[in-house]
Amino acid sequence: MSVVVLALLSGAVIGLALGALGGGGSVLAVPALIYLLGFTPVAATTAALIIVALTTATALPAHAREGNVRWRTGLLFAAAGVVPAMLGGLLAARLPAAVLTAAFAVVALVAAVRMLRPRLSPADPARAIRPGRAAAAGAGLGAVTGVLGVGGGFLAVPALVNVLGLRMRTAVGTSLLVITVNSVAALALRAGTAEGIDWGVVGPFVGAAILGAWDGRRLAKKISGQSLQRIFAVALLGVAGLMLIGSAV
Template identity: 55%
Template sequence: MSVLILAVLCGAVVGLALGGLGGGGGVLAVPALVYLLGVDPADAGTASLLIVTVTSATALARHAGTGAVRRRTGALFAAVGVLPTVAASMLAHRLPQPLLTGTFAILAAVAATFMLRGTRGTAANESRPMPPTPPTTHRDTLLREPRTATATSTGPLRTAGAGAGLGAVTGLLGVGGGFLAVPTLVSVLRLPMRAAVGTSLVVTLLNSLVSLATRLTTEGVSIDPAVLGPFVGAAVLGAWDAKRLTARFSGPALQRAFAVLLLATATFMLVDAVV
């Protein structure tokens, strides 16, 4: 199979993951670039951040009109992770690749486990009827958002810690953080799965932008445009079309699909790191 076809197929899968599940683009893009497209591991993280930034922006635009994006919650969640993102981005190229790969795999497996355990609770959340939101009160809905989106029982310190941790993961591993943002938003902030998917895109976009800017400043990126171009193009198209995925499946079904995807990727990468 030619490199062009592989790049298009990989990009489509990454776009569908980000657009339909709110994360998983970076966690799929990095191994795809390294193992399938032959990109040097040192460049794969930076290239992945570029792909995830463009794709998550597209997916966010697609989800913006659904009412499932808690913009202020996502922006606040990402803001506390800015400094950890910058620090981890500067540290990433100094650490051995097997260590980064193993850490990546373990975090993905832990996140998948929490997602699978929380499926029943998510199903209960999804079954609750949502109050109607008249178009004329959209501004009021946004003003009420911080109170409804950030469950007060979780505490601000726990929320800040989760955001800082996601920022560090983004900078260190070259991913947008969405594969951890979704389970965190569900379990820590108690968001329904659909709201977590949309809000995760805000977190992913902001984290990716910060980490990408830091990496480009400190080390740059070298990747064949013949690989990167088709990958990004297919990812953007996949993200735009993925809205239909969230419309056809329930929140718990999306949550289980995301968890299984994470476990499969984590297993593959952990085996590679050990062997």
């Protein structure tokens, strides 16, 4: 199978997850780029940020038109993660490939476990926002984004529900705003690592991801979010296992 075909298939799956779940698909981008498309870990994390930023920015307007994006809340949450995301991007360039791979596997494992948990109950719209907790959650998410090249949507949605009190559908839409801001911030300090990226592969990957995100948004209206999360979590557990084995070899 050609590299371009693999890029198209990988992009479609990742876009589907982003559109349906408001995150999570980016966690698969890095292993797909490394194991299927031959990218180095550093190049893969940079390429993943590009893919995620473009895909979420394109999907965001549709969620906004449906009233599922809290702009002020999302920007406040994301702002706390901008500096950690930029610092994380600098750190990633200095970490050994094996460390990046192992760290990513651990994050993927955490994401899978979180997705296998029962669905969170609807949040109370009147629940007061605690700025300190919101800032801490946003900063932690930004750091993960910068170091590992993931948008952090699999962590952003639960944080937006539990910390800021948003309902699940609104949290999904708002997470796309958070992911976009964090990804762009992390990319700002990764310009040097973009030189080795094969744009002939990343271009088709991004195009398929954008189309997949539109399909994912429509799919989310037909299949329960809990079922989608369970399917994705099982796949993510397999990815985490493979990457842990690979980092130990």
